Every structure is written in structure tokens, then in C-alpha cells.
Amino acid sequence: MDEDKRVKRLISGDKAVINELYADYSSRLYHFAFGYLKSGADSLDIVQEVFVNLWNSRKNLKKNSNLEAYLFTVAKNTIISVFRKRLSEKNYLENLKFEVVDNSIDTESKVNYDLLAEKVQELIEKLPPQRRRIYVMCKEKGYTNQLVASELNISLKTVEDHMTKARKFLKENLSEYGFIALLYVALFLS
Missing domain, CATH: 1.10.1740.10 (RNA polymerase sigma factor, region 2, helix turn helix motif)
Incomplete structure (x- = not known):
């Protein structure tokens, strides 16, 4: 028509x-x-x-x-x-992350947070090399899954699978740290 x-x-x-x-x-x-x-x-x-x-x-x-x-x-x-x-939501969550850290109730909370961050770093080091590399690129360098797949010449599905397994490993190994670990997981590992 x-x-x-x-x-x-x-x-x-x-x-x-x-x-x-x-x-x-x-x-x-x-x-x-x-x-x-x-x-x-x-x-x-x-x-x-x-x-x-x-x-x-x-x-x-x-x-x-x-x-x-x-x-x-x-x-x-x-x-x-x-x-x-x-982007606005991401910026809001980033600001919220820093407020949680900066406005900690007392020195003990800050110490607990630092110990937890140290534990997370130790756990990241325990990830298999490829999984650790993908996790660091996504979470610490801010790369998208698509960019990581392109950079490493692997499929997007492989990147997603490694990220899912890395998060699961970190969550399972942080569960013993209680509420602050749950908060950390919700804010930084999701």
C-alpha cells in the first residue's frame, strides 16, 4: 500500500x-x-x-x-x-557503594570491610586463570561481556558462563562472613 x-x-x-x-x-x-x-x-x-x-x-x-x-x-x-x-542507575549504585564504605558506622565496620575486600581478592586469585582474567576484565576494568569476548576471541556464552561460575564461587565462599558479606555481594558482585 x-x-x-x-x-x-x-x-x-x-x-x-x-x-x-x-x-x-x-x-x-x-x-x-x-x-x-x-x-x-x-x-x-x-x-x-x-x-x-x-x-x-x-x-x-x-x-x-x-x-x-x-x-x-x-x-x-x-x-x-x-x-x-x-547509566544513571549505574552511577547511582556506584555512589551508593561509596556511601556504604565512607559512611561506615565505626572503625570496626571499616576494618571488617577491608578484611572482606582482602578475602575477595584472595578468592579471585583462586579462580582458574581464564575465569580470573574474564572476571577482572568485567568487574575491575568495567568491560562489557561482549568486549571481553571480542578481546579474548571467545564466545559471549563462554564469558557469561565464566562470570556466572565466578560469582557463584565467590558467594559460596563469602557466606560464612554474615551480613556484611551479603551486602558486599549485593553491591559489588551482582
């Missing part, structure tokens, strides 16, 4: 055209979003948001609007918003 006719139908409030557009573009939009977000649920949310935005903004469309360009521009902008939100 001619895109100009679709735009006119959309502007006039024809709900059937949204279903047509969804059938034509939802899969491509999903894969576009997934390429950036690596999350099926987030990608589905992006697709839904794109079509809600299209419907809500339909009266602002020009009669010769390029719907495909519009849909992918909205998707791109929504993905950028998701990244900004993730």
Missing part, C-alpha cells in the same frame, strides 16, 4: 493502519533494538513504545512523512533513553 495513503489514514485515526504497520515493521524494530540492548524484554518494550508514540503523535505527521524513517528514529531515541537510564 502507498505510504502516503497510510499516513493519511493514520492522521485521520484509522486504527487498522497501526496493525498493518506493526505487521510490517515490528520484527525489524525488535531486531534493531535487540542489537543494542541485548534484552528481549527491553526490545519488546521499545517496539511497543514506538507504536504508542506513533499513534499519540499521528496528528503531527505531515502527509508525505516517511513512516519507516519515523519509526526507526523513534526507536533509536528510545534506545538512547534506555542507555541514559541505565
